[in-house]
Amino acid sequence: MRKSIVFVMVITFVMVISGTAFALNQKNTGCGLGSILFENQDALSSQTFAVTTNGTFGNQTFGMTSGTSNCERPANYVSNQKLTDFVAANMDNLARDIARGNGEYLKTLAVLIGVSEGQHAPFYATLQSNFSKIYTSNNVTHIEVLNNIEALVAYM
Numbered sequence: 001m002r003k004s005i006v007f008v009m010v011i012t013f014v015m016v017i018s019g020t021a022f023a024l025n026q027k028n029t030g031c032g033l034g035s036i037l038f039e040n041q042d043a044l045s046s047q048t049f050a051v052t053t054n055g056t057f058g059n060q061t062f063g064m065t066s067g068t069s070n071c072e073r074p075a076n077y078v079s080n081q082k083l084t085d086f087v088a089a090n091m092d093n094l095a096r097d098i099a100r101g102n103g104e105y106l107k108t109l110a111v112l113i114g115v116s117e118g119q120h121a122p123f124y125a126t127l128q129s130n131f132s133k134i135y136t137s138n139n140v141t142h143i144e145v146l147n148n149i150e151a152l153v154a155y156m
Contacts, residue, residue, distance in 0.1 A: 082112055084143070086108060087109070087142040088142040094106065095131075098127045099128065099131055100128070101125060126152055134152070136148065
C-alpha cells in the first residue's frame with residue numbers, strides 16, 4: 001500500500017515538473033486578478049493557479065463588466081445584461097419615449113448605454129428622428145431594438 005502511494009506521488013511530481021518545464025508560451029487564463037498575479041509566467045502550474053484565482057474569487061466577471069483586470073468591456077450593447085433586461089421589460093414605454101423625444105425610460109436607456117449627461121439631448125433627437133429604423137415592425141425584438149440603436153449611435 002505504501003509503495004503505491006509513493007509511486008502515485010512520484011508520477012504526479014514528474015508530470016507537474018515536466019509540464020512546467022516544457023510548457024509552450026500559451027495564455028489560456030483569460031482575464032482577471034489571476035492573469036495579473038501570474039503575468040508573463042507561462043508554466044502550466046502558473047496558468048492553473050491564474051485560472052483558479054480568476055474563478056475562485058469571481059473577479060473575472062467584475063473585470064469583464066468594468067473593463068479592468070486585463071479584461072475588455074463588451075463592445076456591443078446586447079452584451080450588457082442590465083441594458084438588455086431593461087429594454088426587454090420596457091419595449092412599449094421605451095417606444096413611446098423615443099417617439100416623443102423625452103421621458104424617464106429614454107433617460108434610463110441613455111444612462112445604461114453610458115451617454116454622458118451633456119449628450120442626452122442629441123441622443124434623444126437622434127433616436128426620435130430614426131424611430132422607424134429602431135422599431136422596424138410590430139414584432140421587433142428587444143435584441144433588434146438594441147442592435148438598431150447601437151447602429152445609430154455609432155455615427156454620433
